[in-house]
Amino acid sequence: MHDSIPYGRHEIDDEDVAAVVDVLRGDWLTTGPAVEGFEHSFSELVGAEHAVAVNNGTAALHLAMLAARVGPGDEVIVPTFTFAASANAARYVGATVVFCDVRPDTLGIDVEQAARLVSQRTKAVVVVDYAGIPCELDAIMELAEKHGLVVIEDACHAIGATYRGRRIGSVAHLSTFSFHPVKHLTTGEGGMVTTADAELNRRLRRLRNHGIDSDFRQRESAGTWEYDVIELGFNFRMSDINAALGASQVRKVSGWVERRRELASQYQDLLRNLPLTMLVEPGHVRASWHLFPVMLNQRGATNQRAEVFASLRAAGVGVNVHYRPLHLHTAFRTDGAEQRFPVAEAAYGRLLSLPMWHGLSDAEQARVVNELARSLVVGGTSRAV
Numbered sequence: 001m002h003d004s005i006p007y008g009r010h011e012i013d014d015e016d017v018a019a020v021v022d023v024l025r026g027d028w029l030t031t032g033p034a035v036e037g038f039e040h041s042f043s044e045l046v047g048a049e050h051a052v053a054v055n056n057g058t059a060a061l062h063l064a065m066l067a068a069r070v071g072p073g074d075e076v077i078v079p080t081f082t083f084a085a086s087a088n089a090a091r092y093v094g095a096t097v098v099f100c101d102v103r104p105d106t107l108g109i110d111v112e113q114a115a116r117l118v119s120q121r122t123k124a125v126v127v128v129d130y131a132g133i134p135c136e137l138d139a140i141m142e143l144a145e146k147h148g149l150v151v152i153e154d155a156c157h158a159i160g161a162t163y164r165g166r167r168i169g170s171v172a173h174l175s176t177f178s179f180h181p182v183k184h185l186t187t188g189e190g191g192m193v194t195t196a197d198a199e200l201n202r203r204l205r206r207l208r209n210h211g212i213d214s215d216f217r218q219r220e221s222a223g224t225w226e227y228d229v230i231e232l233g234f235n236f237r238m239s240d241i242n243a244a245l246g247a248s249q250v251r252k253v254s255g256w257v258e259r260r261r262e263l264a265s266q267y268q269d270l271l272r273n274l275p276l277t278m279l280v281e282p283g284h285v286r287a288s289w290h291l292f293p294v295m296l297n298q299r300g301a302t303n304q305r306a307e308v309f310a311s312l313r314a315a316g317v318g319v320n321v322h323y324r325p326l327h328l329h330t331a332f333r334t335d336g337a338e339q340r341f342p343v344a345e346a347a348y349g350r351l352l353s354l355p356m357w358h359g360l361s362d363a364e365q366a367r368v369v370n371e372l373a374r375s376l377v378v379g380g381t382s383r384a385v
């Protein structure tokens with residue numbers, strides 16, 4: 001029996017450990033220089049004017065909604081095919097979520113459908129770079145321009161990706177990232193919001209710190225105790241412990257993205273003759289492959305995906321399914337009107353995320369491919385491969 005191959009995982013080296021230990025022995029455990037340093041190196045990585053560190057990717061989305069002044073009575077268009085946090089953030093601020101379907105080739109938002117969903121009340125649109133493939137940002141920014149909408153890009157899968165040569169994190173009005181251990185780089189828990197807008201930057205910083213006009217370190221250096229709570233804010237701060245880990249990881253992430261791209265291209269080659277469909281990386285983007293999802297070709301009425309999933313898990317291959325569309329979840333079901341999003345629903349019925357992370361070896365990848373081929377043949381769905 002082999003060790004299990006995880007679908008994704010983090011890597012911490014001695015340098016990362018030393019960076020965290022330094023902070024633990026120092027004066028600042030939070031709101032200190034390590035947070036500032038991490039914000040600086042992350043903004044350089046993604047080409048953003050401003051980067052604001054927070055305590056997780058969900059807080060980053062929540063903060064983006066607050067900074068964009070999305071609130072009760074507003075509608076926010078969100079693709080149904082995403083993680084719950086992309087839509088929850090709109091609900092935290094009292095807005096109404098309007099779900100949108102995705103396009104079949106990339107499973108990114110269907111911009112034409114989004115255009116038809118815009119109403120008088122639409123305030124923002126959330127777009128998700130599923131698996132690390134940037135969505136159609138030119139068309140989205142144009143739509144936003146036309147209707148005065150704020151674009152919040154949930155870029156949790158897309159660290160290191162580019163769209164027409166522009167780095168993800170520098171294109172939308174607000175972009176959000178997560179540093180959960182399964183993402184491209186980790187801080188344990190953590191997140192970031194990036195923006196080019198100085199006013200949004202100021203609001204993000206204030207709102208992550210209770211709505212206060214200054215932070216402790218600024219008051220220390222100004223020699224004052226005085227502060228003003230300007231508006232209702234939250235404690236979404238990242239600690240210096242987490243930030244030190246993030247800053248150390250940022251130095252390595254470009255190489256990790258390269259390895260993910262190499263693994264993706266090897267998968268595309270190795271899986272070419274199997275009865276499944278892979279996502280398309282459009283020529284004008286550079287995907288960063290947080291996930292490597294495949295869609296099994298249809299076979300009658302039986303749930304082939306369940307069989308293949310069970311067989312791969314039994315063989316120690318850590319497959320997963322991203323995502324069950326949000327409109328199918330209990331918490332998002334609307335009263336009365338049943339909503340249908342055929343592309344997301346069809347994809348969900350066929351999807352499997354294969355192991356994808358920078359530490360996956362070629363030998364492990366070959367094992368994943370062999371087990372997948374075997375389980376498809378056993379299921380009677382494939383000609384011999």
Ligand SMILES: *Cc1c(COP(=O)(O)O)cnc(C)c1O
Pocket residue numbers: 056057058059082083085086128154156157178179180190191
């Ligand atoms: C991981 C993720 C989030 C949430 O990030 P957390 O840091 O876990 O809160 C939000 N959206 C997407 C698409 C994600 O993958």
